[in-house]
Amino acid sequence: MKLYNFTLAPNGRRVKIFLKFKNKEIPEQEINVREGEQFKEPFKSMNPFNCVPFLQLDDNTIISESISICRYLEEEHFPEPTLFGSTAKMRAYIDMWNRRLELDGYSPLGNAIRNKSSFFVNRVLAGTRNDIKQMPEIVERGVQMIELLFQRIDHHLEKNKFICGEQFTIADITGYSIFKSCELLKFEIPKTLSNTIRWRDTLYKQDCFDV
Amino acid sequence: MKLYNFTLAPNGRRVKIFLKFKNKEIPEQEINVREGEQFKEPFKSMNPFNCVPFLQLDDNTIISESISICRYLEEEHFPEPTLFGSTAKMRAYIDMWNRRLELDGYSPLGNAIRNKSSFFVNRVLAGTRNDIKQMPEIVERGVQMIELLFQRIDHHLEKNKFICGEQFTIADITGYSIFKSCELLKFEIPKTLSNTIRWRDTLYKQDCFDV
Numbered sequence: 001m002k003l004y005n006f007t008l009a010p011n012g013r014r015v016k017i018f019l020k021f022k023n024k025e026i027p028e029q030e031i032n033v034r035e036g037e038q039f040k041e042p043f044k045s046m047n048p049f050n051c052v053p054f055l056q057l058d059d060n061t062i063i064s065e066s067i068s069i070c071r072y073l074e075e076e077h078f079p080e081p082t083l084f085g086s087t088a089k090m091r092a093y094i095d096m097w098n099r100r101l102e103l104d105g106y107s108p109l110g111n112a113i114r115n116k117s118s119f120f121v122n123r124v125l126a127g128t129r130n131d132i133k134q135m136p137e138i139v140e141r142g143v144q145m146i147e148l149l150f151q152r153i154d155h156h157l158e159k160n161k162f163i164c165g166e167q168f169t170i171a172d173i174t175g176y177s178i179f180k181s182c183e184l185l186k187f188e189i190p191k192t193l194s195n196t197i198r199w200r201d202t203l204y205k206q207d208c209f210d211v
Numbered sequence: 212m213k214l215y216n217f218t219l220a221p222n223g224r225r226v227k228i229f230l231k232f233k234n235k236e237i238p239e240q241e242i243n244v245r246e247g248e249q250f251k252e253p254f255k256s257m258n259p260f261n262c263v264p265f266l267q268l269d270d271n272t273i274i275s276e277s278i279s280i281c282r283y284l285e286e287e288h289f290p291e292p293t294l295f296g297s298t299a300k301m302r303a304y305i306d307m308w309n310r311r312l313e314l315d316g317y318s319p320l321g322n323a324i325r326n327k328s329s330f331f332v333n334r335v336l337a338g339t340r341n342d343i344k345q346m347p348e349i350v351e352r353g354v355q356m357i358e359l360l361f362q363r364i365d366h367h368l369e370k371n372k373f374i375c376g377e378q379f380t381i382a383d384i385t386g387y388s389i390f391k392s393c394e395l396l397k398f399e400i401p402k403t404l405s406n407t408i409r410w411r412d413t414l415y416k417q418d419c420f421d422v
Contacts, residue, residue, distance in 0.1 A: 065307045072303035092283035096276045132355055137348040144343055
């Protein structure tokens with residue numbers, strides 16, 4: 001198998017963090033997304049969504065979506081230490097938290113960044129090159145959503161070191177990506193949400209994020 | 212275990228469709244979301260995100276997020292016929308398609324509906340009751356995103372009966388929910404995207420959607 005990646009992009013980093021946590025390496029090829037290589041062959045035929053990362057299996061099946069790639073790598077190749085959970089109940093619980101963090105935080109923040117930064121003019125939607133315009137309202141909504149998410153999780157984090165408890169999971173990797181997106185947007189976590197800030201500081205000390 | 216649900220809501224329907232496909236029933240209790248029951252005890256303590264559906268396990272663990280609930284039910288209780296896949300490769304492939312459909316279609320369309328319909332004034336963000344205002348720009352972006360998604364999947368659907376191939380999967384349930392959201396928004400699929408229309412028509416004939 002071979003991983004096609006752009007390590008500077010947040011989703012590319014999620015797979016790198018996963019591998020660092022597992023202390024594993026797999027064959028990799030960087031695709032220079034800034035130069036638009038993902039729109040050229042052979043890449044555009046491999047992944048018509050024109051996004052990275054994607055994983056090519058030995059039978060040439062392409063798996064894109066960073067979480068789906070990590071799910072596959074854990075299940076098929078690198079089961080321990082688990083990041084997705086070792087029982088059906090824990091897998092569902094971790095999946096729930098990862099979804100909440102993605103749908104209510106990481107994804108709206110990603111949309112906010114793409115609608116704000118001059119870097120993303122003419123590529124507001126991931127994997128496109130067109131004239132869809134940046135909308136400041138989507139930046140505003142992203143900030144509203146992350147404020148709500150942090151309010152919702154702060155009490156839960158009072159009794160939990162990581163988002164799913166004592167165990168570091170794939171949802172913490174999503175959490176880390178949220179905090180890095182907040183930095184990019186210069187969004188400051190309200191000081192009253194002390195458990196959320198403690199979670200961020202705990203995450204920032206983990207070795208696996210040094211990729 | 213017990214499922215707390217609001218069957219009229221799209222995510223509530225996803226779990227019902229899953230159970231109908233499996234030909235299974237589990238104990239259920241309807242929460243009247245229109246009346247705001249999810250903000251009252253005991254429900255608000257059970258799920259502080261104030262959303263349905265959620266599943267209470269016998270040890271009182273709460274699993275919310277419709278896909279996480281279905282994932283748990285398939286893995287722990289109702290493995291056959293599979294909707295999430297029977298090998299690590301198929302599970303990753305189905306997960307990838309489900310994520311693409313959710314992140315690029317179902318979620319933006321849901322945001323569009325909540326920012327358009329008078330029914331969602333003062334509850335633009337799921338599980339909230341506040342004065343966040345509806346933004347027409349988010350409706351416009353939802354339509355742009357679904358147009359892009361349909362363009363991207365149409366060629367793939369030329370050779371695939373369902374979104375992951377010959378096998379009906381959880382990603383098709385998400386696809387069905389997308390088409391129902393398009394109906395609500397009165398968004399018509401461009402006639403040139405004949406494979407997408409054929410997929411929709413195939414889905415609309417499946418018995419499991421009659422819930």
